[in-house]
Amino acid sequence: MDIVLLIKAAIMGLVEGLTEFLPISSTGHLILAGALLGFDDDKAKVFDIAIQTGAIFAVILVYWQKIRDTVVALPTDKQAQRFALNVVIAFLPAVILGLLFGKAIKAHLFTPVVVASTFIIGGFIILWAERRQEKNPAVARIQDVDAMTAMDALKVGLVQCFAMIPGTSRSGATIIGGMLMGLSRKAATDFSFYLAIPTLIGAGAYSLYKERALLSVADLPLFGVGLVVSFLSAWLCIRWLLRFISTHSFVGFAYYRIVFGLVVLATAWSGLVTWAE
Template sequence: MDTVLLVKAAIMGIVEGLTEFLPISSTGHLILAGSLLGFSDAKAKVFDIAIQTGAILAVIIVYWQKIHSTVVALPSSRQAQRFALNVLIAFFPAVILGLLFGKAIKEHLFTPQVVASTFILGAFVILWAERRPQSAARVHSVDDMTALDALKVGLVQCLAMIPGTSRSGATIIGGMLLGLSRKAATDFSFFLAIPTLIGAGVYSLYKERALLSTADIPLFAVGLFFSFISAWVCVRWLLRYISSHSFVPFAWYRIVFGLIVLATWWTGAVVWQD
């Protein structure tokens, strides 16, 4: 396989892993990176979704103790059953709306201009959420969430179908606005990512299987590997970061980055490809 293509796959994997769980939109960054690298055809879009599985593997490893204890306790523990049910409740809105509107969204909204605009809009939501005192939080652990809490977070996650919004940003910041502590919202966002991103990856691979062949295995393997490594580093860092910091710096990053993309597009300094 072309070495240059494998290098592009590695870069895209690193971008995916570093941005998937931060409130800065992995999809948005992948669209922009793919545009700059000339890696934005139909197969590349399947690749972008498939390599999310590598990032999810990192989450599974980091949270393995909680996942394992929950699975083991499912037959007898009401707490484990409630937690698993909450994840499923939060997962289903994205499944339903994704099946209904996913194709239209990909056709019309996957552009650098939309991404840059939602980067900026999302930043102001983060700044608003972080102005609220953490003492106002009523849920301090994922085990204390109700089914209604989970459903609300699941509905908020659907906003992330608009590229540039950020799935993790929508669920974490949305969770905080709905009464979850920063730690509880972040943890639940990670757990919700497991079925959401694995489901999206499997569905995309199955739906677009005609585009793929065994010759693409090295390409996807490289993307998955670098996605996993960079996500593992990022998740561990983020969990330490939120213990004593807010998400405000990410909001300012989104604003600056979004303005740069809009400015370069408007002036023609960068030819962004849809």
């Protein structure tokens, strides 16, 4: 295996792990990083989705106590059953719309300019959501994921569908969408992490199966490096984020999105950087 290719895989894994659970779009960063590294062919696109599984293992590790307790109590406990059902309800809209429109979205929207534009739009939406909750804290009627209803879960699941547009951010859509639907910042973040487990594992498994003709045993080191680096960086990122949101808002991420998006657009239009299409 080419050592340069393994280094690129490690860089992409690092980008995935550090951005998957922040409201700044891991897909958007992977598209831009892949364009700069020349790691953006069809196999690379499958790689980008597959290494999300590494980040999901980090979520499972951080939330292992809650996940284990829910699974153990599932046959008899109504609260555990309601929580599991809410995750399933929130998961289904992305499955349905992904199967219907996923191919068209990948064909037409996975470009640096689209990513940069959605970065900027998403930044302004985060600013709006944070200022709304700051002015009226009472809008956060749900302080814990166990207090969510099926309708709350469905609303978050529908909002998650916007993340199919690259640059939107799955975590950003579910966290900020959850806040707009009445969840506290902590509850929205926690539910976003739980929802990520079936969403990203499903997307990774489906992509690997659909594009299996592109892959071979020789690709195992490439994918292995990406998965391991993604897991480690995501684990560190999740632990940091949970501490961060206890005392901070997402406003800083909003400004990052806006500035980063403007930089990408400016370099693309000026010709300073030739972003691969």
